[in-house]
Amino acid sequence: xxxxxxxxxxxxxxxxxxxQYMESKGVKGTxxxxxxxxxxxxxxxxxxxxxxxxxxxxxxxxxxDEFYNIFKNKGVDVEDLITYKNQIIKLNGFMR
Numbered sequence: 001x002x003x004x005x006x007x008x009x010x011x012x013x014x015x016x017x018x019x020q021y022m023e024s025k026g027v028k029g030t031x032x033x034x035x036x037x038x039x040x041x042x043x044x045x046x047x048x049x050x051x052x053x054x055x056x057x058x059x060x061x062x063x064x065d066e067f068y069n070i071f072k073n074k075g076v077d078v079e080d081l082i083t084y085k086n087q088i089i090k091l092n093g094f095m096r
Contacts, residue, residue: 045059
């Protein structure tokens with residue numbers, strides 16, 4: 001399962017754990033840190049692609065597997081859509 005980074009304290013948490021946390025705090029209209037509110041559709045929006053348009057791009061689908069699957073199911077190779085990859089060069093003795 002794809003992971004969500006830096007959820008409220010650093011570290012990596014699965015989407016399931018993030019959803020459980022949100023639900024334990026009362027997802028519906030919940031106010032989180034800095035008065036951030038989760039909408040009623042947050043769980044669906046984070047996991048599922050809701051819409052694809054040429055104007056706005058992809059809406060929802062923050063889960064990497066679900067995001068890539070929507071293109072795969074439409075017969076599109078995601079690699080064909082990538083225009084640039086940031087290459088990280090590893091050098092012995094240097095930390096990035």
